[in-house]
Each structure stands twice: as C-alpha cells, then as structure tokens.
Amino acid sequence: MSTSELPASHAELMDGVYRWQRHFYDLTRKYYLLGRDRLISGLDVPAGGTVLELGCGTGRNIVLAARRYPGARFFGLDISAEMLETASAAMVREGLSSRVALARGDATDFDAKALFGLESFDRIFVSYSLSMIPGWEKTVSAALAALSPDGSLHVVDFGQQEALPGWFRTLLRGWLRKFHVEPRESLRDVLESESARVGASLRFRTLYRGYAWLAVVGQRS
Numbered sequence: 001m002s003t004s005e006l007p008a009s010h011a012e013l014m015d016g017v018y019r020w021q022r023h024f025y026d027l028t029r030k031y032y033l034l035g036r037d038r039l040i041s042g043l044d045v046p047a048g049g050t051v052l053e054l055g056c057g058t059g060r061n062i063v064l065a066a067r068r069y070p071g072a073r074f075f076g077l078d079i080s081a082e083m084l085e086t087a088s089a090a091m092v093r094e095g096l097s098s099r100v101a102l103a104r105g106d107a108t109d110f111d112a113k114a115l116f117g118l119e120s121f122d123r124i125f126v127s128y129s130l131s132m133i134p135g136w137e138k139t140v141s142a143a144l145a146a147l148s149p150d151g152s153l154h155v156v157d158f159g160q161q162e163a164l165p166g167w168f169r170t171l172l173r174g175w176l177r178k179f180h181v182e183p184r185e186s187l188r189d190v191l192e193s194e195s196a197r198v199g200a201s202l203r204f205r206t207l208y209r210g211y212a213w214l215a216v217v218g219q220r221s
C-alpha cells in the first residue's frame, strides 16, 4: 500500500494523537504498557532472523529487541508519520540504522515486499496497537500471512481487567478512550480461530490479573 492509499482519516487521527505525545511517550508509557519486555524476551529470534513490529510507534521495542538479538534484522511499520519521525531518530541515536528499516503503512493491509523487500519474517509482534487499529482482526490475518513457515506471531495488549476491581476497570477504560484505545474483548477468540485456520498453536497468558494479555501464535503443527 502506498502512502497515498493509507486510510486518511485514521492516519490523521493517529498523527493528531501523537504529534505532541511522541516527545514524552516512552517516559510515560513505561508505567502502564505492561508486558512489553516479557514479549521481547519471548521472541527467541533465530540467528540472523528477521523481525517485524506492526504499529512500532517510537521504536522503543525495536531498540530493546535489537540490543537483545544482535544478529537479527528489524522492520517497523506504523501509520503515523509523527511516530515514525521519532522512531527514525531513535535508530540513528542508537546506531541501529543499518539493521532497522521503518515504513509508513496500514497494519491491516500491507505489502511487505514493496515496503521492506521481504515477503516473510521469522517473528512478527504487535504491542499495544491492536487496541488502536480499526479492523484489528485483519492485522492478525495479515501478520499470519507474512510469517515464514517456522515463524511466530507475538501479541501483547490490554486485557479485560478480569480480576481487578470494577472501579479500576471503569477508570482505566474511560481514560483509554481519550486516546482512542479500546481493549479488544474478543482478542483470545480471534487468535484461537486464526491459529486453527493456519494450523498453528496458541499460547495465551493473562498478566497482572487481566490488566494485560500476552499471546504467541506458534509454529504450524
């Protein structure tokens, strides 16, 4: 998908949300986007492997993953030009520009070959982005279609706060709505049916009493 084909209203919305926030995003989000480091540890990237993050934002996860898996190459896709500007500066600052490629695109419908010159990836991850992507189910199928045969898809996002007090859930939901974030109640069901469709295993974990959900769609059986 070329930049001119991006869904303009959503791209503009995301640019609007992040135009100023991107400058203090990493500092503030570390207190409430929980489980991201656990996802990175679980990537277990093979030597010389390729890793794609959908909705890469400021590039915070790619920087940490690139440090942890020094032999791997990384790719980041985001719909927000504002976020990508911050991510690009981070890669230069961290000396990672030769191992990381970033591109603007829609995670529900992207052409990895056109954007990155690769048709498939060993690992794909989506961190706290499905809850912001309209039609997020299509991101799950697009990610599975772009996985190499032994690849895995890793997802972390808000859960349903199942075992947390009702007042906390109400406050959190109201606050997230201000940022256009909607925890996906059917995330587990969609991952289950998509895993079954492609013949892959699913590991699904609830973190912090349902504050977050962490899932891995593994190798095809």
Ligand SMILES: C[S@@+](CC[C@H](N)C(=O)[O-])C[C@H]1O[C@@H](n2cnc3c(N)ncnc32)[C@H](O)[C@@H]1O
Pocket (backbone or CB within 6 Å): 010, 014, 029, 033, 036, 054, 055, 056, 057, 058, 060, 061, 077, 078, 079, 080, 083, 105, 106, 107, 108, 126, 127, 128, 129, 132, 133, 134
């Ligand atoms: C809450 S941020 C998460 C950023 C990063 N993954 C992290 O864990 O810090 C959500 C990101 O998803 C991006 N995004 C939202 N809708 C998207 C879409 N349809 N395609 C690609 N990126 C999208 C936003 O621009 C934003 O950078």
